[in-house]
Amino acid sequence: MEYYTVVADTYENAVRKAKSQYGDDIRIHSRRDYMTHGGIFTRRQPRCEIVCYSSGKVQKKDTKVQDKDMKEFEREARTPDPSTLTAKERLDTEVYRKEDEDALSILSMNHITDPLRSKLMKAFPTAEDTGLALSDMLLRSLDIDYEHQVHPKHFVAFIGPTGSGKTTTLAKVAYVYSKQGKDVAIITLDTYRIGAYEQVKAFGDALSIPVLKAAAEDELLSAMESFEKKDIVFIDTMGTSPKDKELSLRLTSLMTLLGKDRTDLIMTIPATMKEEDMREQYALYSRHGKPSLAITKLDETETVGNVLSFAYSAELPIIFLTDGQRVPDDIEKASAKALIAHLKGIGLEMRNSESQLSK
Numbered sequence: 001m002e003y004y005t006v007v008a009d010t011y012e013n014a015v016r017k018a019k020s021q022y023g024d025d026i027r028i029h030s031r032r033d034y035m036t037h038g039g040i041f042t043r044r045q046p047r048c049e050i051v052c053y054s055s056g057k058v059q060k061k062d063t064k065v066q067d068k069d070m071k072e073f074e075r076e077a078r079t080p081d082p083s084t085l086t087a088k089e090r091l092d093t094e095v096y097r098k099e100d101e102d103a104l105s106i107l108s109m110n111h112i113t114d115p116l117r118s119k120l121m122k123a124f125p126t127a128e129d130t131g132l133a134l135s136d137m138l139l140r141s142l143d144i145d146y147e148h149q150v151h152p153k154h155f156v157a158f159i160g161p162t163g164s165g166k167t168t169t170l171a172k173v174a175y176v177y178s179k180q181g182k183d184v185a186i187i188t189l190d191t192y193r194i195g196a197y198e199q200v201k202a203f204g205d206a207l208s209i210p211v212l213k214a215a216a217e218d219e220l221l222s223a224m225e226s227f228e229k230k231d232i233v234f235i236d237t238m239g240t241s242p243k244d245k246e247l248s249l250r251l252t253s254l255m256t257l258l259g260k261d262r263t264d265l266i267m268t269i270p271a272t273m274k275e276e277d278m279r280e281q282y283a284l285y286s287r288h289g290k291p292s293l294a295i296t297k298l299d300e301t302e303t304v305g306n307v308l309s310f311a312y313s314a315e316l317p318i319i320f321l322t323d324g325q326r327v328p329d330d331i332e333k334a335s336a337k338a339l340i341a342h343l344k345g346i347g348l349e350m351r352n353s354e355s356q357l358s359k
Ligand SMILES: Nc1nc2c(ncn2[C@@H]2O[C@H](COP(=O)(O)OP(=O)(O)OP(=O)(O)O)[C@@H](O)[C@H]2O)c(=O)[nH]1
Pocket: 160, 161, 162, 163, 164, 165, 166, 167, 168, 169, 190, 193, 196, 237, 238, 239, 268, 296, 297, 298, 299, 300, 322, 323, 324, 325, 330
């Protein structure tokens, strides 16, 4: 008696294949189910191997290679060997798995750029749910500053480009901690822009938080002394530009007085900003130390990928997200859930009113 081995994706297909090759009177001897290994361009596939035999005369069907099979062979022959491709070539080549195509379209939909894009694509697994797998990898690539959310230092200074939301975000954050029972106060170093003190004082009055201004070193030292007993003192600063060297130096000398060990830095970055501008601005402010990021103005853009790509390449953790002008309502602590809510095309609707901190 002769035995034949036939493999197909399902048991039913294996039987069908065996019958078409060896005739309808075959008998199944045994069956083995397993998964293929998969590779860079091939996903793991279920397989069913059957061993069968025929007691009657074997009517082996015509196994001549057909035209359509030749086309398939040619296509395979033209496919480059994945192991010889660079990461860039792999991104550009058309031989993606279906999941890769889906993942790439989600990444570009969210404006996620290199090197974060390459990192995610390089390690992208075979997954049932592309969006879920991708968001999972994305979150594992980003750093969320839970530590300083929970244990802020005595001073929390807000730095960042002009109009990026420093003062508004500071007021929102100060309210979040005062609501949690912390005794908080505000010092503004921005005595430069007209109306800057009035703006932060108005927030302070509305939220019952004391505010002092400090234009020079002696004023800052005395304000620091006045608020020595406070749990957290939030420091508002002026936005500076590379052209404004004098203002920039003044800010540096005032910030030095706070003491790096006692100060958390939060840099406000609008999600609407171009990624290269973010990099330029960070280069300007990085002399004050390594900040955590408060991503602002999320309500003004559809995509958060540019700022996530920036956070990844600059190795900066994310601490707060803001999505509106209302003080103190439009803020939430950065978290996996909050970030996912701002990503498109991952099939999760996790955003709800509870995620807003001060509501
Ligand atoms: N849509 C939207 N607007 C915001 C958000 N955060 C701040 N703003 C607005 O952005 C503008 C600038 O905000 P500020 O807080 O004054 O920014 P700043 O960085 O302190 O500005 P300067 O002190 O001038 O450098 C204001 O009109 C805010 O209401 C936000 O999350 N969404």
